Amino acid sequence: MSLQKDEKRKYRIKYAVAFIVLIIIEVLIALYVHDNFVRPYIGDVLVVIVLYSAIRVIIPEKYVLMPLYLFVFAAGVEFLQYFKLVQALGLQNNTFFRIILGSTFDWMDILCYGVGCVILGVYEWIVRNRKRCQVTVTK
Template structure:
């Protein structure tokens, strides 16, 4: 049993590199992009891909369960925004909490998260099919 658990933990340089690149992209968007499309939609689209890559950087997991987990996590954060959790926790003056958790529920965010995860699943399917065909 312990052997199975150990084998799931590993460092994937590919996913780690993708995580860093996505994180830097998110920081750039958050700091320098102040438009009506990239910041609100592309940022949310990319954040689920970032979270997926972050987990895959350190833990080998099947694509679909991880994708569903990241998507559900994102939905929960969005519901917490609807419930105004930042204010409930007394963090409305904490800019980091406001950035990380967010402050405004939007159905468009739910759509962006869903589309981002669908892209992940599609890309993983293509990559896995190529790996299976080549090997």
């Protein structure tokens, strides 16, 4: 499905706003929430949604498999933590890379990424079906 220029701009703005809001939420969680649920689980669910929003700013067209691609990417980064990539690259003292790449492997993180991607898949499905219903009604 090809989007018109104005429609692409509208989607880009919508996803840029979502990205900014979500990244602020993620930073606030990282700085101020020190619990055993929101920070470790909700933060990981949100991270794939943040990535999705960033990608949709660049690529406004819908890709049905985007949530799956994001899951594979996030799980891949998590598995790199299992193999201690940060230490292998000698970046263990660099806070930025420790945060971006992570330093501790956890199966629960992969589960949280999966939950975030399922949420994205449901969102994509709802938006796609709502558009179909609107097209059908206007014909």
